Amino acid sequence: MDMQVAKKKLGLKERYALMTRDLGWDTTYQPMNKVFPQAEYEGIKIHDWSKWEDPFRLTMDAYWKYQAEKEKKLYAIIDAYAQNNGHLNVTDARYINAIKLFLNGISPLEYMAHRGFAGVGRQFPGVGTRVACLMQSLDEIRHSQTQIHAMSNYNKYYNGFHDYTTMIQRVWYLSVPRSFFDDAITAGPFEFMIAIGFSFEYVLTNLLFVPFVSGAAYNGDMGTMTFGFSAQSDEARHMTLGLECIKFMLEQDPANVPIVQRWIDKWAWRGYRVLTLVGMMMDYMLPKRVMSWKEAWEIYFEENGGALFNDLARYGIRPPKFLDQIAFDKDHISHQAWGTFYNYAAACNFHSWTPTDDEMDWLSAKYPNSFDKYYRPRLEHWREEAKKGNRFYNKTLPMLCQTCQIPMIFTEPGDPTKICYRESDYKGTKYHFCSDGCKDIFDHEPEKYIQSWLPVHQIYQGNCFNPGVDPTAPGFDALGAVLDYYNMAVGRDNLDFEGSEDQKNFEAWRGMATKNI
Amino acid sequence: MGVAAIKEYVGENKDRLENFHGNQLLYVGWEDHLMFCAPFAFPFPPAMRFGDVIEKVLPGAFGYHPDWAKIDWSKVEWFKSGQPWAPNFAKSLAENGLRHKDVVRFRTPGLTGIKGSCS
């Protein structure tokens, strides 16, 4: 790289102070608490906003310079990848389904993060915090757009990429990531910072962007590798903002500690549930595997998160609740999730499959406590049945958790053979949960979570059909009508990978790329 | 406090009984058979005979499993919200005390899924 380094007249710290903090003033025409109406209702007490400091001390001139450099690199790689028909160099076409999940389930969240940080940046009275939130807001829309650009190349050739903006609002499993972000963005500004800035960015995004994106590189997907690492280069700044923000809240007033602790408990659990999808992508959807979900969890959550919570102990903060259960479940959740998508492959916009023999052996080796005992038998049974032309398609709708909205697939703490059922009564109605973690969150704010838009219940209420569809007509095909509403092409986007159009096309095109036909 | 909010705030329960066109929700799970990844959710009229759920609906949902045909229904153990429960097959859901969004599970002694893995 050849960058000009300008001679500086001021040091980094002075420059940052002059360019951020000095920009603020207290309002006089209107009282400050009217100008910043969300700053107090969550109970967080801030006495001196000037104590907050962005450790990266990034000013806009430097921000544009480095972001421009990142964009140039990113688009050079994306262009080269497209020009070279790079999609035909991925390990095999099953891999592309992980990218479908990424575009449909994760990129829309980047856009929501953009809106969220723009929103909280407006609400914070402190100048340094506002500037940092502004930059993160810009980063997040960049992530969303670069991901859409990068993956649009796959949309030219493969199914399931065509309508993620509709699908995030309608498809059953996508209500999980969507409701996660909707929950955060409808909280107050401080809770949003703990939810996204701290819990998600600091404790959890490493698991998505680092081992998974390294895995994309390993599977020959330069497009995803480059947008992933380009996004993650911003995440380092976001993580630092999240950590700074939590320390600032804890240092400002001891009364903030229990509020922050409850948010840490809530959002560590919420994030952990959403990441189940990533666990499944790593263990089942990357044909060449970099590390197992369990190994990634141990490095990035247990080791790195452990160090973080040791550091925060001096403020009276303890690690998030339910860590024993989380530690036990790392042997199980990726398998339980893959089994779920295998069950409901008829209602998915990506394909699923049973692992090959060597993949099963890899899973046995990585999960000696669980895979052979609990999960191999069902996968082998499904494979045998599929060979006989009797592939399992579960067509009965599942019971969902009121909080995380994931089907009730998770098992009792310590017993992977029993589904975990929890329930609460609120104002005369029963609500059901997949875990103590999700029940706790509901019980604390029931008025929020009784509003969950649960896809299964919405289907039964008749709210998931296109206008003009008559569910009382003779011979009405409910599943078909729901898939129409999802804008999913039946027989192309859904069902097993084996026999799919993607599989056939990839084989034919790869053949054309290596032979003179 | 039902929610943290800047002013008085009341949420809307999206799943009120009257939204289901005369049906009520019943959740049904089969213990030790996790090949079905989660319990099922069904909309049923409260006047529906409980036996009809077993005989006419559940075979379509669980029948793919090789254990399904082996069930001895006289030995099945039932649970409602996790507590032992004795349904009367001849009576309706309502007469069996089943309300909107109740959850029942059944255990089939001796049947423990594919190769005993609780799948």
Next chain:
Amino acid sequence: MSTVFIALQTNDDTRPIIESIMADNPHARLNEAPAMVKIDAEGKLTVKRESIEERLGREFDLQELHINLISLSGNLDETDDELTLSWNS
């Protein structure tokens, strides 16, 4: 003692940076993965501008790190001359 880390993409820009970090932090461990490295260190890790400039043969602004940075952990402090990551416990 807790571990801090910094993760960088592997390319021509980062080779001298990784070399400098490893030279300045003898207690650090280099973990190589596809397309990236993760450098772990007990307690503290320091990235020094001068060391990078020596290897690069030109002036280097530590904020250029952002271009190839993947992730990090620990409390961060940055000046014109060095960037440190540390845990207090």
